[in-house]
Amino acid sequence: xxxxxxxxxxxxxxxxxxxxxxxxxxxxxxxxxxxxxxxxxxxxxxxxxxxxxxxxxxxxxxxxxxxxxxxxxxxxxxxxxxxxxxxxxxxxxxxxxxxxxxxxxxxxxxxxxxxxxxxxxxxxxxxxxxxxxxxxxxxxxxxxxxxxxxxxxxxxxxxxxxxxxxxxxxxxxxxxxxxxxxxxxxxxxxxxxxxxxxxxxxxxxxxxxxxxxxxxxxxxxxxxxxxxxxxxxxxxxxxxxxxxxxxxxxxxxxxxxxxxxxxxxxxxxxxxxxxxxxxxxxxxxxxxxxxxxxxxxxxxxxxxxxxxxxxxxxxxxxxxxxxxxxxxxxxxxxxxxxxxxxxxxxxxxxxxxxxxxxxxxxxxxxxxxxxxxxxxxxxxxxxxxxxxxxxxxxxxxxxxxxxxxxxxxxxxxxxxxxxxxxxxxxxxxxxxxxxxxxxxxxxxxxxxxxxxxxxxxxxxxxxxxxxxxxxxxxxxxxxxxxxxxxxxxxxxxxxxxxxxxxxxxxxxxxxxxxxxxxxxxxxxxxxxxxxxxxxxxxxxxxxxxxxxxxxxxxxxxxxxx
Amino acid sequence: xxxxxxxxxxxxxxxxxxxxxxxxxxxxxxxxxxxxxxxxxxxxxxxxxxxxxxxxxxxxxxxxxxxxxxxxxxxxxxxxxxxxxxxxxxxxxxxxxxxxxxxxxxxxxxxxxxxxxxxxxxxxxxxxxxxxxx
Numbered sequence: 305x306x307x308x309x310x311x312x313x314x315x316x317x318x319x320x321x322x323x324x325x326x327x328x329x330x331x332x333x334x335x336x337x338x339x340x341x342x343x344x345x346x347x348x349x350x351x352x353x354x355x356x357x358x359x360x361x362x363x364x365x366x367x368x369x370x371x372x373x374x375x376x377x378x379x380x381x382x383x384x385x386x387x388x389x390x391x392x393x394x395x396x397x398x399x400x401x402x403x404x405x406x407x408x409x410x411x412x413x414x415x416x417x418x419x420x421x422x423x424x425x426x427x428x429x430x431x432x433x434x435x436x437x438x439x440x441x442x443x444x445x446x447x448x449x450x451x452x453x454x455x456x457x458x459x460x461x462x463x464x465x466x467x468x469x470x471x472x473x474x475x476x477x478x479x480x481x482x483x484x485x486x487x488x489x490x491x492x493x494x495x496x497x498x499x500x501x502x503x504x505x506x507x508x509x510x511x512x513x514x515x516x517x518x519x520x521x522x523x524x525x526x527x528x529x530x531x532x533x534x535x536x537x538x539x540x541x542x543x544x545x546x547x548x549x550x551x552x553x554x555x556x557x558x559x560x561x562x563x564x565x566x567x568x569x570x571x572x573x574x575x576x577x578x579x580x581x582x583x584x585x586x587x588x589x590x591x592x593x594x595x596x597x598x599x600x601x602x603x604x605x606x607x608x609x610x611x612x613x614x615x616x617x618x619x620x621x622x623x624x625x626x627x628x629x630x631x632x633x634x635x636x637x638x639x640x641x642x643x644x645x646x647x648x649x650x651x652x653x654x655x656x657x658x659x660x661x662x663x664x665x666x667x668x669x670x671x672x673x674x675x676x677x678x679x680x681x682x683x684x685x686x687x688x689x690x691x692x693x694x695x696x697x698x699x700x701x702x703x704x705x706x707x708x709x710x711x712x713x714x715x716x717x718x719x720x721x722x723x724x725x726x727x728x729x730x731x732x733x734x735x736x737x738x739x740x741x742x743x744x745x746x747x748x749x750x751x752x753x754x755x756x757x758x759x760x761x762x763x764x765x766x767x768x769x770x771x772x773x774x775x776x777x778x779x780x781x782x783x784x785x786x787x788x789x790x791x792x793x794x795x796x797x798x799x800x801x802x803x804x805x806x807x808x809x810x811x812x813x814x815x816x817x818x819x820x821x822x823x824x825x826x827x828x829x830x831x832x833x834x835x836x837x838x839x840x841x842x843x844x845x846x847x848x849x850x851x852x853x854x855x856x857x858x859x860x861x862x863x864x865x
Numbered sequence: 866x867x868x869x870x871x872x873x874x875x876x877x878x879x880x881x882x883x884x885x886x887x888x889x890x891x892x893x894x895x896x897x898x899x900x901x902x903x904x905x906x907x908x909x910x911x912x913x914x915x916x917x918x919x920x921x922x923x924x925x926x927x928x929x930x931x932x933x934x935x936x937x938x939x940x941x942x943x944x945x946x947x948x949x950x951x952x953x954x955x956x957x958x959x960x961x962x963x964x965x966x967x968x969x970x971x972x973x974x975x976x977x978x979x980x981x982x983x984x985x986x987x988x989x990x991x992x993x994x995x996x997x998x999x
Contacts, residue, residue, distance in 0.1 A: 425879040425930050440935025441879055514881030514905050554884050641884070645978045678979045679961055680931070754887050761888045765982045774980040783962060863904030865874075865887035 305364040308356045316357055345599035346557035347759060348722075354714035362717060367612070371707045375615040377608050377720065378708040379666040380631045385704035390662075391669035392694045393470060395637065397422030397447035398681045400794040401457035404447040408462060410684065414691055420470040420671060421458070422446030423480070428515050430476040430849030433798045442795050445681070446472075450798070451844045453805045455483040456490065465493025469500040470545070470635065470669075475517040477504035478530050478832060479848050482839040485538075501542035501591055501635070504530055507568040507740055510861065511749040513550035517849065520741045522856035526831060528575045533832035535586040542591040544572060545635060551749075552595035553641045555757020558606045559723055561595060563730035564749055566613055570731075571740040573622055583622050587629035596662035596670075597639040598654060604710055605719035607665025610634070613724055636662035637671040643678040647773035648785055651675035656693050663703055664710055670694060680787040750864050802844070809842040817841045818851055825855040870994060872923040875903040875912045877936045885957055885979075886927035892983035893925075898990070909936065913943035916952060923990055926973075928958040938971050953993050957981070 308316075342350045351358075362368070369375055372382030381387060394416050397404045408419055423446040426438035432450040433442050442448055449455055465488060473480045481502045488498045506523040509516040516523065527544065534543035548556075548565035556564065569590065576586050594610065596603050614632035618624045638658035643651045652675050659672050672690040674682030682690070698704055710716045737743035744750075763769040770776045791797075817838035824834045838848050874890040876883060883905055894900040901919050903912065916924050924944065928936060937956055944952055955975040956968060965976045975989050 425932070429879050431879075437879065439878075439939075440932035441930055444931035445880075509881075514883060554882075555888075644980050646980060678959065680959070754891070757884050757888050758891050761892070761983060765892075765984060771980065775982060787961060861904065863902050865890040865900075865902045 305366075306360075307362050307364055308360055313357060313360050316355060320355060320357065344558070344602040345597050346559065346602060346756075347763070348557075348559075348602065354718050356714060358714050358718040359721065362721065367721070368711060368717075374619065374627070374630060376611040376631060378711055380611065380633055380668070384666065384707040385663070385698075386707070389698050389704060390667055390694075391418045391468070392416055392691060392698075393418040393420045393635065393669045393671055394687060394691055395420040395422050395470075395472065395671045396682075396687065397424070398788065399443035399447065399790045400798050401447055401449065401454045402797070403443075403791055403794060405458055405460055405462070407684070407687075408458075411687070411691070412462070412467070414688060415695060416691055418468045418470065418669065419462070421472065423471070423473055424448045426450075427480070427845060428473065428475070430479070430517055430845055430852075432844050432846035433795070433802055435846055442798065443790060448798055449480060449483065450802050450846065451805045452483050452486055452839050452842055453801055454798075455480075455487040457801075459487055459491070463493070464488035464491050465497040467499075470503075471500065472503045474503055474506055474509050474513070474515055475523070476845060476849055477502045478526050478835050479839065479845055481530065482832065482836040483845075485836060486840050495537050496539055498538065499540040501545050502530065503547060503593070504544045505547045505568065505593075507571060507744070508547050508550055508565070510744045510859075511551055511564060511568075512554035512556070512753060514861070516859050516861070518852060518856040519859045520744065522852070523859075524575050524741075526852075527572060528579050529831045531572070531576050531586050531589070532579060532581060533830055534589055535581060541589065542633075543586075543589050545591050545593045546572065547593040549593050549595045549637055551753065552597065552639065555753045555760065557756050558597065558599070558602050559726040560730065560752060560756060562606050562610055562613075562723060563727035563734075565592065565594070566610065566617075566727065567731055567734050567740050569614065570617065573618075577622070583618075583624045584626040584629050587618060587622075587624050588626060588631070592632055592634040594634055594636050594662075594665075594667075595639050596636045596658040596665070596667075598642050598658060600657060600661045600664075601710075601713075601716055601719060603658070603661035604665045605716055605723050607634070607636075607662070607667065608708075608716070608720045609723035609727065611666070612720070613727055633668045635669045635671070636665070636667040638662070638673045640673055640677055643673060643675070644771060644774045645678040645783070646778065647781070648675045648679065648783060650773050651678070652689055652693065655690060656697070659693055659697055660701070660703065663697055664708075666708060676785055676787060679783070679785075683786055683788045685786065747862060747864055750861075754864055805842050805844070813841040814838070814843045814847070817843055818847060821848065822851045822855060825852060869897065869899040870923065870990065871899045871901070871919060871921040872925060872990070873901050873903065873912070873916050873919055873921040874925045874927065875907050875915065875940075876905045876927050877907050877909060877912060877940055878928060878930055878932045879906060880928055880930035880932070881905050882929040882958075883927070885929070886925075889925060889927070889957060889983060889986060893987065893990075896984075896987040898923075898987075909939040909943040912940050913947045913949065916944060916949055917947045921952065922994055923953045923955065925955040925957065925986075928956065928960075931959065933958060933960055933968070934964060937968060937973050941972050953990065955986070955989070957986075
């Protein structure tokens with residue numbers, strides 16, 4: 305089903321030349337364009353005009369299809385937001401489990417539809433709150449969870465079988481997931497009923513976010529163990545959220561984000577296949593997470609291309625039979641890196657545009673950043689405005705009324721095609737290294753990202769790129785928004801709880817659980833059951849991670865700049 | 866001939882957000898400085914040791930996790946213990962305005978938030994080190 309036949313294309317070609325030689329030429333003769341070149345946020349040149357000639361090779365059925373059908377360019381559901389709005393899922397966490405529990409209850413009372421846990425730095429690195437390495441970091445970037453007791457407090461009064469919860473946790477993902485599973489079971493919700501996501505994407509840690517602990521091989525084993533365990537025991541849980549968000553925040557361009565993320569996805573698929581799992585047994589539980597940056601059309605094209613590339617690879621390359629295995633379901637978050645410290649109120653507008661891009665791109669869930677996030681963790685006021693932004697888009701803007709409304713835009717369709725081609729080129733380069741892990745070890749991703757980040761900064765420094773309120777339209781007004789203040793007594797309360805847990809638990813049970821875990825880590829059995837047993841015995845995050853540090857060793861990266 | 870200004874760019878603490886540190890490191894190098902980047906997850910002692918070994922004029926810290934009020938003074942203290950009291954210390958990252966006077970009083974002379982143009986950092990270093998470097 306070609307979109308335009310030969311004759312239509314010829315006529316249009318003539319029409320375009322005529323316009324270029326007459327109307328356009330006349331205008332340019334007396335009024336040149338504002339810039340010699342127009343580029344996207346990712347520095348991709350944009351042409352003056354797009355016409356059907358730019359998508360003349362496209363085929364409707366092959367490249368677009370119908371919503372809810374292969375290749376899913378137009379969306380993963382047949383009714384999209386007419387059937388169900390995206391899940392408004394605000395990422396939150398700070399200080400103690402008590403403080404964050406209050407924030408979750410507030411967000412749920414305001415129309416937030418799913419929870420998303422931000423852990424603090426020590427938790428992300430598998431340290432207990434009182435570890436020397438945790439100095440100064442407690443509760444700063446998220447909530448501290450050092451044991452099952454903290455997880456129970458975090459969800460106190462929140463029915464864990466009724467709400468879906470996403471947890472941004474990677475190196476120690478299996479441990480925090482085990483804490484969630486046990487806490488939910490103790491609330492009376494069996495595993496089959498628990499819904500949520502663990503990020504669990506270790507490859508992008510080496511590539512961009514840098515919260516790695518162990519070398520790639522044991523890390524991939526942990527990921528594959530969780531995928532396998534999820535496939536067997538947790539039918540409603542997304543065992544991985546293959547994430548481009550952090551790759552983009554670290555400086556990658558849109559197409560690098562797209563290609564690196566999908567390449568990571570293929571690597572996880574291949575690891576699970578190697579384990580002997582059937583593709584259709586686990587692929588439906590793989591999920592994704594992309595950034596929504598400033599450039600509206602570039603972002604929309606990225607989301608659409610992502611679905612099409614994934615569907616094609618899953619069906620054609622990996623021979624998945626179940627259509628659910630072909631679906632790229634994704635979460636999106638607006639671009640933290642785009643927020644300015646100066647004139648922070650302007651960030652509300654940026655976030656609205658970025659959120660619009662994610663929605664027009666067909667995301668399944670969305671976090672909108674708060675205006676104050678270049679200054680501190682979000683205040684309640686700021687987070688409420690961010691959530692309201694989504695609600696205004698959902699209920700007032702009209703964008704949720706029809707499916708994939710930008711399909712057929714010559715620009716968006718051309719950009720979608722261009723994204724797919726550029727991503728395929730990057731896949732070939734990665735294959736040239738022998739795959740994602742060898743490319744990480746060669747520093748390929750890290751260098752590509754550092755180069756792109758530097759280019760972006762130079763464009764700002766030389767005023768080729770305007771950032772309103774930052775390098776242009778600057779004023780000296782002091783920042784006048786109230787920032788979040790954390791409970792100064794929180795740290796002491798956290799340490800007291802941790803010490804109580806260590807004092808009151810059954811010590812021999814903890815020792816046995818840790819010994820069993822260590823034995824399992826040295827072998828090849830799935831690690832989830834012994835992790836769950838250790839967590840249930842109130843072994844702490846630090847104790848469990850130390851077993852792994854001891855058996856698996858630690859990873860250190862070469863530093864590029 | 867005057868030797869090149871030597872800068873250590875370091876990331877203390879657990880924070881892995883290294884975009885800013887790397888961009889600044891490269892911009893300083895392109896401005897003609899000799900730049901050494903420590904990589905992530907450095908303790909204050911490791912940073913002071915590297916500063917001493919590399920005989921740097923400037924230590925630039927990058928902290929986006931909010932731990933700057935604990936970590937930056939610890940780095941300053943570690944540098945003092947190495948006898949590097951006069952090294953110029955800069956800090957970049959997510960730093961609330963209200964923390965800046967305290968940090969400056971502790972001897973963190975330059976504090977740069979998100980959105981700082983890199984030439985501003987170069988200029989600051991050149992001004993602060995205006996006395997001839999030997």
